[in-house]
Amino acid sequence: MSGSPLIQIENLKKYYPVNKGFKDIFNKEKKFVKAIDGVDLTIDKGEILGLAGESGSGKTTTGEILVRLQEATDGTITIDGHPLNLKDKQAQKSFRKEVQMIFQDPYETLNPRFNVFETIAEPLRIHGLKDKKALYEKVMEVLEIAELKPAAHYVHRYPHELSGGQRQRVAIARGIVVGPKVLVADEPVSMLDVSIRADILNLLKDLRKKMGLTMLYVSHDLSTIKYLCDRIAIMYLGKIMEIGPVDEVVRNPQHPYTQVLLSAVPVADPTYEKKRILIDDEAPDQINLPEGCRFGPRCPYAKEACKTCNHDYTEVFEGHQHACIFAKEEQIKNEDH
Template identity: 70%
Template sequence: MNSKPLIQIENLKKYYPINKGIRDVFRRKKSYVKAIDDISFTINKGEILGLAGESGSGKTTTGEILVRLQDITDGNIVFDDHDFIANSKEEEKRFRKEVQMIFQDPYETLNPRFTIFETIAEPLKIHGIKDKKEIYNRVLEVLEIAELKPAEQYAFRYPHELSGGQRQRVAIARGIATEPKFLVADEPVSMLDVSIRADILNLLKHLRDNMGLTMLYVSHDLSTIKYLCDRVIIMYLGKIVEIGDAKEVIENPQHPYTKVLLSSVPVPNPDHKRERIEIDDELPDQINLPEGCRFGPRCPFATEECISCDHTLIERRNNQWSACIYHDEELIISK
């Protein structure tokens, strides 16, 4: 894995204005949902970075911003030493070729009127390939890479003729058809049968190893993140609360929120007894966020000092960082 960052994100923010009525339009002080609130991280070349958190944490919004499906409110993003904001149609087209996304629902991401061949051929035509034979060969090639074999038997079927796993493989084939540098996978196995999830995860690993792809893997499933990812970021209410080596974070979590997430992961051993960490199921108001640590109102370890938490990441272990000032039954305040 190349240690040079492919993507650098600094002080990224995504706020959604709340307009409850006509009066709110004219108010000077507006209310916002802070989906992403001042986060910074890097994604190294050849790395699979996991992004985890419960619903509403901001992980999917982060992924959509990195493929320009959403605009940023503030912050700076550098992609492959280029400014993230395109200044011309040529730059925009280059970006679309180099960055692709696999969505969660394979049933909704494929046009039912297109054959599999047409679905994969469309981005090739958009990006300048005109020769029909070259397009045909490339479509069959990526279908083979996505393990839909023999490719000729799948190329001219329609999406309704495929299973859920096969449709997701088509979505992956479409994603790699233009030979991108970066791929965002937004919970690509959450809607698939458990029996085929490992096959899709192994396919993503194969793409990284053989194509040099860099990936952002968005998921709430920490077990798949541990299996697939090199590093993991844990998000809560728009903030990064922990980041580090995926295996280290999952086996030795430093933030209470990470511990809560892990305590809810099912263990396939019926004799294994895990202590469940009980918390309040209701999230805080995302408009009027709590003072200090955002997890504080639900945290079983919270103290009065947690009000002073500003979510600064503190190094706990080698390249493992946590935003919690409470650790090992003592308070550690970041200077």
């Protein structure tokens, strides 16, 4: 990757106000759920960045803000040099063409009254393509790209007549039909049978190669992130804990939270003895967040200094960053023994 990043996210925040009850009427202090709290990310052109974390970490919210399904509370996002908070309606429409999203459950996001043709043709009509012949040819072309072959066999079907994998391919076809620069994929294989997950991941890889797509791949499944992505960002309670090349982070995780996530990934080798890192199952309250490191109350290596940690990254080797020195110290100590 070279040049300036295609996507630049700086100090991104998303706070949800907490609805007050009768007892809170006289309390002037406003309370918020801090879903995203000061996130900085860059994604280079043609790169696939994996965003991982447990439920409630803020990863889906980040993706939804990127496609303007939600508005940020604070922070800036620029895509290909253009700010995300566009006010001009024509500019907003152009932005919609450049950034598309694939959702977790295709059955919930496909209109049951639309057949496959209408589903994929709708964004084309919105962006000005009215000719019936051109519409039909473009829909057939994109169905073939999404590996729904022969396209004529699927074009007049409705969502309930398709399998889960076929519905997700239709959703992917709808996302790429307008030729976007950026694709946000929110858990695109988690609702699918294990037998077809690799096919969908391979399709996303091919789309990156054929169309030059840049992707934000949101998932809790580290194995699919390792297979698909170039870099990985580990998110916890609205903060980025660790970021780096995916192979390096998986092989040598620096932050305790990353180590915990990786220790829970099953290994397809019955003779391999894996050490599971046990932590408190309950995450902190997202309204009254802990001081310092967000993972501190659950961390097996927590020190007093963690209460003043501000999650600033420290470069440890080329292309890889981390935010915790205590896990590394413990690792070195164990290796010495």
